[in-house]
Amino acid sequence: MDDDGSPAAARAAAVVGAGPAGLYALAALLRGEAFDRVDVYEAAPAPYGLVRYGVAPDHPKTRNISRVLARGLQQHQVRFLGNVSVGRDVTIDELRAAYDAVVVSTGMLGDRRLGIPGEELEGSLGASEMVAWYTGHPQARPIALPADLSAATVIGAGNVALDIARILVKDAATLRATSMPRHVVDVLAASTLTDVHLVARRGPAQAKFTSPELHELGALEGVDIIVDPDDLVLGPADEEAVATDRHARVTVDVCHEWSQRPATGARRRIHLHFWRRPVRIEGPGQVTAIELEATRSGDRPTLRLPTQLVVRAIGYHGSALPGLPFDEATGTVPSRDGRVVAGDDALPGVYVTGWLRRGPTGVIATNRGDANEVVESVLADVPTLPARRSDPDAVERLLADRDVRVVGWEDWLRLEAHEKAAGDAAGADPIVVHDLKTVIEVIEAAAG
Numbered sequence: 001m002d003d004d005g006s007p008a009a010a011r012a013a014a015v016v017g018a019g020p021a022g023l024y025a026l027a028a029l030l031r032g033e034a035f036d037r038v039d040v041y042e043a044a045p046a047p048y049g050l051v052r053y054g055v056a057p058d059h060p061k062t063r064n065i066s067r068v069l070a071r072g073l074q075q076h077q078v079r080f081l082g083n084v085s086v087g088r089d090v091t092i093d094e095l096r097a098a099y100d101a102v103v104v105s106t107g108m109l110g111d112r113r114l115g116i117p118g119e120e121l122e123g124s125l126g127a128s129e130m131v132a133w134y135t136g137h138p139q140a141r142p143i144a145l146p147a148d149l150s151a152a153t154v155i156g157a158g159n160v161a162l163d164i165a166r167i168l169v170k171d172a173a174t175l176r177a178t179s180m181p182r183h184v185v186d187v188l189a190a191s192t193l194t195d196v197h198l199v200a201r202r203g204p205a206q207a208k209f210t211s212p213e214l215h216e217l218g219a220l221e222g223v224d225i226i227v228d229p230d231d232l233v234l235g236p237a238d239e240e241a242v243a244t245d246r247h248a249r250v251t252v253d254v255c256h257e258w259s260q261r262p263a264t265g266a267r268r269r270i271h272l273h274f275w276r277r278p279v280r281i282e283g284p285g286q287v288t289a290i291e292l293e294a295t296r297s298g299d300r301p302t303l304r305l306p307t308q309l310v311v312r313a314i315g316y317h318g319s320a321l322p323g324l325p326f327d328e329a330t331g332t333v334p335s336r337d338g339r340v341v342a343g344d345d346a347l348p349g350v351y352v353t354g355w356l357r358r359g360p361t362g363v364i365a366t367n368r369g370d371a372n373e374v375v376e377s378v379l380a381d382v383p384t385l386p387a388r389r390s391d392p393d394a395v396e397r398l399l400a401d402r403d404v405r406v407v408g409w410e411d412w413l414r415l416e417a418h419e420k421a422a423g424d425a426a427g428a429d430p431i432v433v434h435d436l437k438t439v440i441e442v443i444e445a446a447a448g
């Protein structure tokens with residue numbers, strides 16, 4: 001009841017983006033008990049964002065975090081609206097009219113660019129394209145590996161670079177036991193690749209790889225890891241990093257161990273190149289080679305590596321969402337304590353969380369603290385939020401008028417069951433259905 005005795009208006013919130021950031025925000029909103037209804041909008045026809053379409057398929061334990069993230073979506077006051085692209089199917093302003101609070105958590109789907117000649121050649125890709133393809137994102141562009149592929153070059157010294165290098169060299173039988181769509185496994189199984197070059201512009205003490213992922217690389221069956229001991233000579237700053245930072249010490253130690261390993265003559269090799277940056281990708285038309293300049297003064301001459309595939313894994317970049325301010329330089333939505341701001345002004349009732357708020361860093365769990373902080377702002381604002389002009393059902397009517405095939409929670413459960421059955425039949429993890437047409441057919445067939 002309000003102070004005047006009339007029934008309190010039901011409050012509704014929308015979360016835009018059902019990845020870890022959005023679903024941690026959902027959990028915090030539910031704990032806050034200030035909203036009678038929370039609707040979760042997602043552009044993909046499935047929840048979990050980068051847990052489903054980012055975490056490498058050969059990391060099923062990490063992907064299992066989806067079970068925790070699902071809890072919020074199972075609550076009676078929550079609706080999942082998948083296959084709805086905010087900005088295309090419904091505008092932010094339409095959501096603002098219908099909900100008291102809108103929390104945007106659409107993450108980052110694009111890649112940073114190197115800004116070097118040849119980046120646009122066929123065979124030069126951003127990591128996000130490669131990852132979307134091998135995880136089965138419905139919007140992924142199909143990737144055909146070059147028929148003459150022998151060497152691939154991955155730029156960057158982060159975990160995404162490690163994921164890509166690992167997936168490229170893994171044997172087909174291992175990939176077939178994962179959730180990877182079968183057409184992707186077929187392409188990778190037919191790959192003639194022998195060498196992957198991983199290129200870091202700084203040294204091992206500054207690399208952003210995390211230790212379990214690094215150890216995993218060294219344990220790959222049928223793969224030699226090759227490191228030039230000259231790359232591991234430490235300067236004073238590196239010595240200091242190794243002395244004070246356990247992470248730096250582990251990376252340097254692991255690389256040392258690799259540099260001493262005798263090559264076994266394995267079918268595939270991963271070469272780590274430290275202190276090098278790409279300056280030119282050569283064509284014509286299709287990538288044929290890459291030039292890597294030394295980044296340490298007094299260092300070696302430019303290295304030219306024949307390569308048919310270049311993947312830049314140098315960090316993700318966000319894209320603007322129509323109706324929201326956007327900082328092109330950082331790829332983020334400007335905010336204060338999660339409240340979206342345009343210049344000096346706040347956009348009342350609009351919040352941002354996750355990578356779109358803080359940039360593309362941190363592991364999945366980092367988003368929990370981020371979301372909790374942002375939801376604290378939402379809850380603090382509840383008494384002063386502007387009155388909404390319509391209601392969430394109006395958005396549902398709008399989507400129906402626009403012929404948007406919303407994938408609801410029950411639909412997702414049908415798709416999930418289908419993927420699990422397909423995986424069980426193949427002796428694999430649940431196999432991701434990658435194309436939207438089949439997703440809808442599967443859901444409709446299961447609904448009867």
Ligand code: NAP
Pocket residue numbers: 113114155156157158159160161163200201202206207208210213277278313314315316360361362363
């Ligand atoms: P990241 O960790 O920020 O690494 C980006 C790498 O690209 C850095 O080595 C960076 O070097 C390099 N780089 C940036 N600009 C460059 C340029 N112009 N030329 C050459 N190199 C450049 O990013 P990420 O690998 O995309 O990962 C994003 C986040 O997701 C990270 O927090 C990561 O840990 C997380 N993630 C975790 C896992 C996992 O836990 N298994 C898997 C995937 C992703 P500098 O350091 O010199 O800038």
